[in-house]
Amino acid sequence: MSAEPTDVVTAARVRGAVPMIGAFVCAYPGRSAAALAAVFVAGLLDGLGMSMLLSMLTLTTANDVNHKPSMPEQVATRIADFLGLQPTAPVMLTLAITLIALRAGLTLVANKQVGYTVAHIATDLRLALIRAVMGARWSHYLQQSVGRLSNAVATEAQRASEAFQYSAEMAAMLLNSLIYIGIALAISWQAGVAAAIAGGLLLALLHTLIRSSRRAGQHQTRLLTSLLSAIGAQLVAAKPLKAMAREDHVDALLSDQMRQLRRALRRQVVSREALGALQDPLLAIMVGIGFFLSLVLLKMPLASVLVMLFLLARVVGYLSKTQRAYQQVVVRESAYWALIDGIDAAHAQAEPKGGDRMVTLSGSIVFDHVRFRHGDGRLVLDDASFVIPARELTVIVGPSGAGKTTMLDLVVGLLQPEAGSVRVDGVPMGELALRPWRRQIGYVPQDSVLVNESIAYNLALGDEDLGEADLRDALRAADALDFVDAMPEGLQTRVGEGGSRLSGGQRQRLSIARALVHKPSLLVLDEATSSLDAEAQAVVIDTVRRLKGRLTILAVAHQGLLIEAADRIYRLADAQVGLVRGPVGAANAATQEHGT
């Protein structure tokens, strides 16, 4: 019964509560149909049960022998006949109670289906967003705010799934009101029409409050997005803010948005309470008018008037509940569409699938007349051609901001050149099977990012094929085994938020171990040894030297032992790449493509 995560987001594109509900139903047709069927039958049972109670009223009060039994009375009598029972008041009462109890059971079944579906919707929306964002181009990911994404995953997905719950409630209440309109029509068409008109009037009179709720909901969604983006950004920079006593500025920045959010939430509460508060007196006025018209002006018998007014109150009561549920749907509708927008935007920026050609990096990586710039910024590479031979240590040097990290991102395939090509073993990046290529890469970023989990988790990143021996080998190679063994829980020690319980050098060494644990064919080091002391640097460089013949190493470095160990060094400056050390002509990729 579970839908694919994307089902719940692909079914509808026209905005509004109805298309949203349509998308939910299309994603979960089985559950929705089961819930609706249960609600419908429950409504019928309720109607029948109530009809029996009503028939008791006329059975016990109608002395007229010519009394013409109403349709519910006839149904009630037939059911009693079918069961071989006399249609007496106690029998009718027992039947009514049984039917109403059955109705409670069926309502439970419906609610269970709805509850499960709500949980599925929230999970599926979360998964769909995360998959879309993770599958998008790197440049798209960089534009996202962590706070905005966490808000979407936590709050928006939850609110969107609650919209389904209220939609189901709305459908149940609407079905019940339709059933009671049917019963009213069966008793007397005047009663049915009066109930329908009264209900319609109530819905129309209070519709303004629905519009106001929708606006407040949209405001809430917008404010939560910007507020949580801002909070996320500030929390990431908490240390310098606190160290320089600038936390008051965060407070000032956020409190204005908090105030606006409070206002939006207050407006929602006012609309919700106003709807509830106005529905009841309007219902009472309608019943009063009905009483006056039927009893005083039309001089109808009291029993019939009571039955009619009971039905009127039921129809209008159910329609009021329908409207209240709809109000809750529209309050949450904007959260669903905000999520859909996020998913759509990520899909529109989906990373090119790449080709299906596999490589082992036995020859070289070649930059062939590559031109690249970020967005419409300045050129980072202009007609750059050079070779990174397999199984050698190539080091890139150059001034800060020259584009060294950008060059690494082109090798990994996170960025694509606007002209020229990057080739691996002669295969252009666009034709490479991108994921298998990346799975051969061990990547150590400039800022080693660790997640607040155990050391073992940070090394293996969920790869269950890696055993403890693999982890220890990688730690040893990165000169990290001693300090990990000295920790109270060894590999199971938690590293704190962003690795905050470790020193900068320790974080870096774990990051190197993480890159090595998968036994990559290309090791990419972006200033990976810069925060290590000379001793630790020497151990890591030793490892790098030992690895040199076995795998390709591409490193960005400013100074130190890595440069000394390099087989060739390129300098990147002013969008041009020049050879500093290495065989003459190595920078000319067009004429020299190793091993291809």
Ligand SMILES: Nc1ncnc2c1ncn2[C@@H]1O[C@H](COP(=O)(O)OP(=O)(O)OP(=O)(O)O)[C@@H](O)[C@H]1O
């Ligand atoms: N996502 C991005 N969007 C726009 N511009 C970017 C982006 N990433 C980097 N840049 C710009 O591209 C240029 C090269 O950045 P890059 O990080 O590659 O330099 P770098 O040589 O690695 O610098 P450093 O040695 O300081 O780490 C810089 O001017 C930078 O501002």
